[in-house]
Amino acid sequence: MAYQTPYFVIDENQLTKDFQMLKSSLETSWGNYRIGYSFKTNSLPWLVTFLKAGGVMAEVVSDDEYSLAGALGFSDSEIVYNGPVKKRPSFERVLLAGGILNMDGRRELDWMEELAAAHPTQTFRVGIRVNFDLEKMCPGQTTMGEAGGRFGFSYENGTFAAVLERVRRIPNVEVTGLHLHSSSKSRSVAVFEAIASMACKLKREFSLNLSYVDLGGGYCGGLEGRPQYPDYFPAVAKVLQEEFTPEQTMLIVEPGISLLSKASTFVTGVVDVRDIGNERYLITDGSRFNIDPTMIKSSHLFHLELNEANPGAEQRKTMAHQCVSGYSCMEVDRIFEYRDGIELMEGDRIVYENVGGYTMSLNPLFIQYFPDVYIRRDGKLYKIRNRWTPKEYMQNSMLYGEEQK
């Protein structure tokens, strides 16, 4: 049966393999660990509940993500709450339940003081997101370069020290964690060694007694010639051992894209072929918005499924240049230039690989709604999300005349 394009497929076997690889490399390198799955990367309910069954916590960065985690069965103690836009009620619930909360912003200090004062007999454990100059430690490797990142409390300008001092003044609050997530372009092992060495440095400098070090996300996964989980965690453990022991300090990781990439594909179909000027355009029913929503990619990993029943399929030639474009009406929706490849025709399929992270969750509802999603299990496809239709699009909307009901 030919499934209606476009659609995503998650290969359950591959996902299981990558998840196991993550767990076993953490197990052998440090032993005492928790995985906070990064909801923002892809919060598809099937995927989240699959990972939950494997023991992950929910790493959330907004009140909506927090509520989604609750709806998908995570208790407040299974939340890793990050980011600067937390809401106060969920902030309080996670802390009261003993979940992981990494503070990122001044108003959270006020909330913390007031919560602690309201519950004087309870001891609260809290983490602090650290902003530090990773670029200096790993030149040319960070996402923001010398401009630096905007998350967390700055170590270099003394804000981290001031925040620590303020929290330490609250009698029933202990700073028991550091959150050191930093985005890098390289995703190299050296970046994670530098992050671990920063944790050691902070522990020494501020005599911290940490029950966890949270390395954040940002790992590579599923790419030939790039690091894998078993490359990162032994290297990180070696650095952490200078100051920490697994008995006292848990390692928290927040993987996103590295867990999903290899398992996910996006299947699109060619719906029209047209020549304009010197260009051959292939109009497909997928879009750049589906697989490159931030519009930064110029090439993709993909394979083709040719429709040999196509009249003329036997005379396909090789073409120097075909512009693979998307369904939307925006000219910028050109997915990639297919150079020196076989001539593609209506009904052929282009299957993009490594597309599971920051794609489904960043898809807009523009012109076409969210596509179907399947899992592949034992060679068969099972649907895990129906494509959105106007019915889903219109949910929670009022029509003209209904606004006062």
Ligand SMILES: Cc1ncc(COP(=O)(O)O)c(C=O)c1O
């Ligand atoms: C705090 C935090 N944790 C985890 C992640 C997941 O990162 P990745 O998908 O690169 O593993 C991100 C991504 O930006 C993040 O900001």
